Amino acid sequence: MKSGYDWVRGFHTSVPWCHLVWNTLNLPKTSFICWAIMHCRLLTKDRLIRMGMNVDPLCDICRVCSEDHQHLFVDCSYFLYYFKLLLDSLRLNVQPATVAHWFSNARNVPKLQKRVFGATYVALLYQIWMCRNEARVSQFVRRPEIVVQQVLNGVKLRFQRLNVSKLKHRDSVWFLSL
Structure with missing residues (x-):
């Protein structure tokens, strides 16, 4: 039976970020945006320009560099500040460029924290994309402290709604301190 299922499904190589994107604590909309980011499929300004659209290439959030996936979700000074606050x-101590690698190799980090x-990282990516879209339309960028607090509150609420199984004492202390 398993071999038949594997044959129908096909064989795919696993990517290091699959558990990051498809975490059960993620909302589906945040997972989808993260998947699109990992595949560089969002309509960032560099892609719009390649499609022939006449748009200002500068990032709508920082207004310093050209907007592409690498800039918006790794190098942008606003993203780095949001990420540091988070x-x-x-x-935790993680560099934004190595998140997927850290996530797949962090064996000494408790499972709940991971x-x-x-x-929270996937929700932050989603919020960065939403901030970018708001800035593009209204030339207004939300304060990073508010965005990070929304991200944390959303993940805490999702965690509580999923009623995840019993927590170890150290995990419950850490989670309640967020």
Whole structure:
């Protein structure tokens, strides 16, 4: 039976970020946006220009560099500040360029912390995309502190609604301190 299922499904190589994107703590809309980011499929300005559209190439959030996936979700000074606030709130040390690698290789990090970090990171990517779209339309960028607090509150609420199985004491202390 398993071999038949595998044959129908086909054989695919696993990517290091699959558990980051398809974490059960993620909302489907955040998982989809993260998947699109990992495949460079969002309509960033560099893609719009390649499609022949006449748009200003500067990032609508920082107004300093040309907007592409690498800039918007790794190099942008606003993203780095949002990311630092998020990590400070979670008390973790991760570099944005190595998140997928860290996520797949962090064996000494408790499972709950890894899942919560993954969900908050994916939610942050989603919020960055929403901030970019708001800035594009209204020339207004939300304060990073508010965005990060929304991300944390959303993940906490999702976690509580899913009623995840019993927590170890150290995990519950860490989670309640967020």
